[in-house]
Amino acid sequence: MAPTRPLSPHLGIYRWQLTMTLSILHRATGIALAVGTILVVAALLALAAGPDPYAKVRAFCASPFGLFLLFGWTWSLCFHLCNGIRHLGWDAGWGFEIPRAYLTGWIVVIASLLLTIAIWTCVAMRGGAL
Amino acid sequence: MNATEFQTPLKRALGLGSAKSGTHHFIVQRVTAVALVPLVLWIVYFALRVALADYAQARALVHEPLNAVLLLAFVTALFWHAQLGLQVVIEDYVHTPWLEITAQLAVKILCVLGALASALAIVQIAVR
Numbered sequence: 001m002a003p004t005r006p007l008s009p010h011l012g013i014y015r016w017q018l019t020m021t022l023s024i025l026h027r028a029t030g031i032a033l034a035v036g037t038i039l040v041v042a043a044l045l046a047l048a049a050g051p052d053p054y055a056k057v058r059a060f061c062a063s064p065f066g067l068f069l070l071f072g073w074t075w076s077l078c079f080h081l082c083n084g085i086r087h088l089g090w091d092a093g094w095g096f097e098i099p100r101a102y103l104t105g106w107i108v109v110i111a112s113l114l115l116t117i118a119i120w121t122c123v124a125m126r127g128g129a130l
Numbered sequence: 131m132n133a134t135e136f137q138t139p140l141k142r143a144l145g146l147g148s149a150k151s152g153t154h155h156f157i158v159q160r161v162t163a164v165a166l167v168p169l170v171l172w173i174v175y176f177a178l179r180v181a182l183a184d185y186a187q188a189r190a191l192v193h194e195p196l197n198a199v200l201l202l203a204f205v206t207a208l209f210w211h212a213q214l215g216l217q218v219v220i221e222d223y224v225h226t227p228w229l230e231i232t233a234q235l236a237v238k239i240l241c242v243l244g245a246l247a248s249a250l251a252i253v254q255i256a257v258r
Contacts, residue, residue: 027219034216
């Protein structure tokens with residue numbers, strides 16, 4: 001039954017804001033990265049098990065779906081890292097002013113994209129940039 | 131009169147709120163986050179080196195004591211932080227009691243298994 005009392009404004013009411021987007025993306029990337037730990041475990045176990053299991057994991061990573069996942073996880077990691085540092089700033093009481101929250105938000109967006117591009121440039125150059 | 135004066139010293143020392151754990155979860159989440167900042171930067175560098183190596187070279191990289199220790203530190207902080215984060219997500223969105231308890235247990239068990247399996251693999255490669 002739909003309540004007749006007034007409800008507090010929710011997602012359908014609020015105008016889009018950068019800060020709310022980054023907030024939910026922090027959760028989403030965190031969940032995605034938790035799923036990504038499966039690959040970390042699989043790669044380590046395969047490396048310990050022998051060349052054949054390891055080759056299977058590498059083949060999965062090199063497949064189109066594997067590359068898609070790896071690229072998504074790379075950006076998720078870069079975003080969660082950058083926005084996590086932003087959160088640690090807030091925990092220390094720094095950066096709550098609204099202009100500063102937006103400035104650091106855009107820095108997180110740009111830095112996470114640049115880091116992702118830098119990592120995949122390294123991969124594309126076969127480590128030439130390392 | 132301050133309301134806290136009604137509490138006995140023991141009650142104040144134990145003042146841990148309804149969750150009975152006080153700020154412990156919050157603090158451990160931040161401690162693992164701080165640890166993961168340098169560890170993630172290192173693991174990206176390390177993963178790129180492993181990605182460009184063949185099987186024997188990859189094993190040799192993990193075999194190096196410093197790398198093995200940093201890998202162990204990384205997977206420990208990683209699975210600990212993941213469990214704490216997923217716990218909060220479940221607390222916020224899953225409100226069916228049996229489902230919430232099942233999900234929380236599953237997350238805890240999977241994170242511990244993931245950490246143990248990773249640690250075993252790292253140690254196996256490190257000691258051989």
